Amino acid sequence: MVEERPNYGSPTAHIAANFMVGILLLTLALVGYFLLSPLLVLLLLPSVYFFWSARGWARGGLLRDKLRIRDDFISVVGVEDGERILDVGTGSGFLAIGFAKRMTYGEVVGIDVWIPLGGGTSMRNVLRNAEVEGVSDRVSFKRADARDIPYPDDYFDRVVASFTIHIIRGWEKAVEEMVRVLKPGGVFAVLEPGRGWAGGWKVDQDLRRKLEGLGLRNVTFKPFTVYYPKKRDVYLIMGVKGESQADRLSPSLSL
Ligand SMILES: C[S@@+](CC[C@H](N)C(=O)[O-])C[C@H]1O[C@@H](n2cnc3c(N)ncnc32)[C@H](O)[C@@H]1O
Numbered sequence: 543m544v545e546e547r548p549n550y551g552s553p554t555a556h557i558a559a560n561f562m563v564g565i566l567l568l569t570l571a572l573v574g575y576f577l578l579s580p581l582l583v584l585l586l587l588p589s590v591y592f593f594w595s596a597r598g599w600a601r602g603g604l605l606r607d608k609l610r611i612r613d614d615f616i617s618v619v620g621v622e623d624g625e626r627i628l629d630v631g632t633g634s635g636f637l638a639i640g641f642a643k644r645m646t647y648g649e650v651v652g653i654d655v656w657i658p659l660g661g662g663t664s665m666r667n668v669l670r671n672a673e674v675e676g677v678s679d680r681v682s683f684k685r686a687d688a689r690d691i692p693y694p695d696d697y698f699d700r701v702v703a704s705f706t707i708h709i710i711r712g713w714e715k716a717v718e719e720m721v722r723v724l725k726p727g728g729v730f731a732v733l734e735p736g737r738g739w740a741g742g743w744k745v746d747q748d749l750r751r752k753l754e755g756l757g758l759r760n761v762t763f764k765p766f767t768v769y770y771p772k773k774r775d776v777y778l779i780m781g782v783k784g785e786s787q788a789d790r791l792s793p794s795l796s797l
Pocket of ligand 1: 630633634653654655686687689704705710
């Protein structure tokens with residue numbers, strides 16, 4: 543029997559790109575060897591590397607890397623039984639399902655608008671993933687905009703996101719909403735690239751000041767290396783919501 547696997551993104555583009563580069567280098571090596579210089583046979587080495595890499599993606603490289611990132615993320619961010627957790631821009635349910643797997647009971651919610659170019663995910667896909675991963679009883683999904691989160695103030699113990707905030711136009715409002723629905727003492731944690739293409743997202747001191755201004759304390763930017771769609775550094779941005787109104791009005795000058 544074939545084991546059902548969750549779908550957290552398709553590796554097709556990676557397989558095709560590596561395969562094409564492999565073919566190109568192989569052709570150059572053979573044609574170059576006979577027509578130009580015997581030294582060009584050395585191009586066989588990178589060609590084999592790209593074929594090997596295409597094979598790796600085809601055998602589940604993307605899923606493996608995503609699951610590793612998810613495990614590392616949750617280990618740093620933490621989780622306890624009975625908590626309420628919100629994953630904003632959940633997509634395929636990547637983080638929401640990961641948190642639900644680490645709990646025996648609790649309430650995990652994933653929200654998304656499932657935009658057409660958001661990585662090919664859908665409500666149908668996310669529900670299937672939750673079932674395949676065996677956590678349908680602990681996680682639910684809602685169609686909702688990150689800039690208008692349909693939950694009361696101070697509701698969640700942890701509010702998380704991955705690769706979402708930097709693509710939202712008006713991401714400041716999304717972050718404000720994420721902090722609003724977080725309980726005092728609750729953890730805010732997002733995994734995002736250093737720069738975005740919507741409305742000037744940038745991981746810098748200005749972002750730190752904005753997060754502190756919203757009431758987050760102990761804000762940290764931890765570099766994180768990911769390997770899809772290529773090797774790159776992103777940031778795990780974390781903070782804790784101030785316990786009192788006074789905390790929120792005079793945020794600490796952390797780090
Ligand atoms: C690059 S995907 C990341 C998905 C998932 N978090 C992951 O890491 O695999 C970005 C997601 O953000 C969602 N998104 C974009 N704008 C949004 C908004 N305003 N509110 C909620 N979700 C949004 C997209 O539909 C997409 O599913």
